Amino acid sequence: MSSILEQDEDGNYVHQELAEAFLAFANSDVGIEFLSKFAEGGQTIGDHTFEEDGEFHSQGIDLAFNATNENYSKGEGSEERGDRGANARTKLSPSPYQFERNGKGTINVNVNKVLNVNNEYAKAYKNDPDNPMAKTLFILSRTLSIFHETIIHADGLAGDLADNCTLDCSNINKNLNTYNDGVQQHIQAKQEGSLFLTKVVPVMRQLYNAVGIKRTNAQIKKQATNFNN
Numbered sequence: 001m002s003s004i005l006e007q008d009e010d011g012n013y014v015h016q017e018l019a020e021a022f023l024a025f026a027n028s029d030v031g032i033e034f035l036s037k038f039a040e041g042g043q044t045i046g047d048h049t050f051e052e053d054g055e056f057h058s059q060g061i062d063l064a065f066n067a068t069n070e071n072y073s074k075g076e077g078s079e080e081r082g083d084r085g086a087n088a089r090t091k092l093s094p095s096p097y098q099f100e101r102n103g104k105g106t107i108n109v110n111v112n113k114v115l116n117v118n119n120e121y122a123k124a125y126k127n128d129p130d131n132p133m134a135k136t137l138f139i140l141s142r143t144l145s146i147f148h149e150t151i152i153h154a155d156g157l158a159g160d161l162a163d164n165c166t167l168d169c170s171n172i173n174k175n176l177n178t179y180n181d182g183v184q185q186h187i188q189a190k191q192e193g194s195l196f197l198t199k200v201v202p203v204m205r206q207l208y209n210a211v212g213i214k215r216t217n218a219q220i221k222k223q224a225t226n227f228n229n
């Protein structure tokens with residue numbers, strides 16, 4: 001399912017920090033609830049085994065978590081990448097047009113395996129790789145990015161495709177004044193009572209508390225909704 005959990009011959013995770021970030025997400029209540037919609041009956045992800053086929057799985061909508069280089073290229077046509085990039089991105093394969101025509105495909109959550117210096121935690125870890133707290137903060141930053149991509153974007157895209165096979169924001173409140181899926185999903189996530197604010201924020205606070213970092217729900221909310229649009 002996921003290159004993010006790829007292991008070497010000795011059973012060590014190839015992308016150790018991203019694997020830890022993913023497992024913190026996958027073992028949380030809200031992560032399990034989300035993954036249950038995509039899982040196949042009998043499938044084990046993290047510590048949880050799913051009993052039944054999820055609604056999106058039954059519709060042919062798959063989900064993959066990939067460890068990829070999401071840093072921006074150095075210029076048009078350049079293969080080289082700079083040191084800045086997205087923390088994570090959600091992409092459909094095949095293309096949105098083909099996905100709509102086929103009614104099935106894969107929602108890819110690509111998590112940046114490179115330490116992108118425009119992320120303060122990735123930058124701090126890059127500068128101080130032997131500091132365990134820098135590593136922990138980087139991992140938690142990626143966990144939050146995985147929550148962002150799954151609970152905001154992947155769930156939004158799957159729900160949008162599932163109801164009428166069309167990416168027309170049909171699963172979202174229509175009074176948002178934009179037809180861009182990603183922007184609508186962001187606006188919805190910031191609204192009072194959203195799954196993101198009510199479920200993800202407290203989980204992130206618990207994850208920070210568990211490593212001895214005191215943050216309030218309000219502080220986490222500020223960090224978690226620090227996205228454009």
Ligand SMILES: [Zn+2]
Pocket residue numbers: 148152153182186227
């Ligand atoms: Zn987003």
